[in-house]
Amino acid sequence: MHGFNIAQLLVDGIVAGSMYALMASGISLIWGTMRMLNFAHGEFYMIGGYTLFFALVALKVHPVIAVGLGLLATFMLGVVVERLIMRWLLLRAEWEMPTLVATLGLSVFMQNFALRTFGAGDLGLPYVVPGVFRIAGVVLPGQRIAIVLVAIVAFAVVWSILRYTKFGVAIRATSQDRDTAVLMGIDFPKVYMLTFGISVALAALAATMLAPIYSVNPWMGQRPMLKAFIVVVFGGLGSLEGAILGGVVLGIIESVGVAVVSSEWQDVIAFAILILVLWVRPQGLFGAKES
């Protein structure tokens, strides 16, 4: 035991938080653009995990390629799901409840599909990034350093896409005023499809980073998704910056919390904070009130 090594706790919190942030930013992106909550986000995370596993173990490809395959497979699945299922619901006048139900159904379907196809067992993976570093008493496995770096790169990429590319302009315009975006010639169904794909690919990225630390199983996406829900409420749905900030804050709260509260009560506290936050600030802790 290293007792109360604050630096270690902070570092651990940032590592965990960066993954929460990745999950949450995907949920936030879909919400911001399409005004729907994706209850199957965790299952896309799971698809990323399984794809990584099979790419590494069955195809024996290089880890970087395996991660790429995980992202690609999940992205494509997301695009197909949006086109075949969500599209019908999003075009309705009343779409909030139907999309919740559909993604919930999808979540149950995908979980049990995985259970049936791959079995209930935990599939372990070796660390993709080897080695352990020690800096000033803080223990840092290479995998965990990679996690933070990958998250930073991913955020930089997503932010640049939103900020500078034509597609990013389309996403932002659609999310702020869809009907007017149509008048600009923006093809919002295409924007929806790609946004959904990118969003779930972010979940897959988190999964490929975390799968070696935890393991791959049909339910692996449940916890991360619930955590991501907490984060988006902290950060305000639809805000990328909020998702990042909220993720890191939750990560640190949790890691410091372990030192104070026993681990099985951690999630209870996290969810209780969530309800409290919603009570006090229904628009999220850092989120601005939506116009």
Add this chain to the structure above:
Amino acid sequence: MKLKSALIQIAIATVFAALVPLMMHGEYALHVAVLALIFAVLAASWNLVSGYGGMFTFGHQAFFGLGAYVSALLAMHLGISTYLSIMIGTAFAMVAGVVIGLPVLRLRGAPYIAIATLAFAEIVKLIADNLTNLTHGESGLAGIPPLSPIGAMSFSIADSRPYYYCALILLVVTMVLVAAVMASPIGLAFGAIRDSQDAAESIGVDVTKYKVLLFMLSSALAGMAGGLFAHYVTVLTPSSILGIDVMVQIIAMALIGGLGTLFGPVVGAIILTVGLELLRSLGDYQLMLYGALLVVVIIVLPRGLSSLPMLIASAATKQSSIRGSSWKHPIKQREP
């Protein structure tokens, strides 16, 4: 629906339902029927908040579980009558309903309501998981006493028949309550709220008070169903009654039958419970089917089976259909 005609319909349905055990052979079939009735209470009580009240919650299983655990633990440890323990469990669920209802009512927007109620249910489940010296966690709380005897009638795990009638009484009470509430001024107010919350507020409907009332009633009914369930199956695990799977079932039942209708959730509960039993041989495919069913129903039949007659009628006459009103032009409305 007028209250009188609703009550007549409930009475007729009750008579038929009361005859079911006489026609059934085999303990197992009756067992499935009891489960169907208990789930019908759950679906009908959730429908009160979500279908009529327009607040789409994802944590109804928490009230079911609270009622079940509280009643089971009281009966086991204090040795009180199971009816008293169920009442206390119901009260617990009702209080919990108010406690979670108040913050949820402040939220506008389906996603936040969904997340908050889901988080609440997770808290309840985690507590049941963690208090192992009380609940034995996932290894299960066993040895829950069956319902206390009433006069000459005694209850045991071996005979589902008395439980069937208990569950039927609970369901009838639930439906009469739902019908009565919806026929009252409260029900009329909710019609206005569903159409437009702002409009309802502007005509002076005390939205919050009514919503809390619905929440209370709905969670109390779910808690009572939980109590009955606990003393019927006599074994509880957090994942079997507090898991999100339970919520998925409730939603599927209410949706398939028809959200916001009196009989829809009950019909949905019976169809799905019996249907799932028939599909039991499919094992894991069962839940896969459940998920797929939810997706298909929400796309193809968003208003459930109850809208089927109207859909067929309108398809036959080619007049403006149910769809015409729900599939408005994509570009027009919808504010961020």
Add this chain to the structure above:
Amino acid sequence: MENHAALLELTGIEAGYAGVQVLWGVDLELREREIVALLGANGAGKTTVLRTISGIVKPWHGDIVLQKQNLDGLSPREIVSRGVIHVPEGRHVFPRMSVVDNLRAGAYTERAWSHQRETLEEVYGLFPRLYERRSQLAGTLSGGEQQMLAIGRGLMARPKCLMIDEPSLGLAPKLVDAVLDLVIQIRDLGCTVLLVEQNAQRALEVAERAYVMEHGRILFAGASAAVAGDPAIRQAYLGL
């Protein structure tokens, strides 16, 4: 004016929403490089005409022809890329995007996107104010500035025909002058302008021709002077 070729022609347009008919046989013609006013009371169907032209509302009957090409069945995106742009009523700028990003959103079609830089120069030339505020969030602009931005955003698509819905709505008289002055400048750049206005008096001052609508039908079409000079029309339909 007569030597100008026809640009956009509507014949016998019937359209509506969710089974409710709004337009009952609208005929309308726009020629190149002219300003046409579409007038009428609230609810006359003016905005529906624009929405039908821009492909958001599909006509039930009738034809819309742009330079001899029928626009039947084209998506809003395809109609925008053919150079017919709709500036919506109430500005509808993207509030949490900067002014320049709003303008870039206007240049979304392939052709416009590749000419983005030149068009941006032109638009800044017309609206120096937008250049000053280019990095400000559009939601923080004043009403007049937002109207300029909405029109500028429309111009970014390099339109042949710009349809502007109620540009003077909610603006101070001075700003109305400025906006209508810009409409003339835009026409002079070679773009046809269809101006939908409730402020008939001012619209008739800048338009060459005018159409007057009521209950989804065109009641009168002719030179602005003729409309302005007809006391019956002035009184009955324009409230002048």
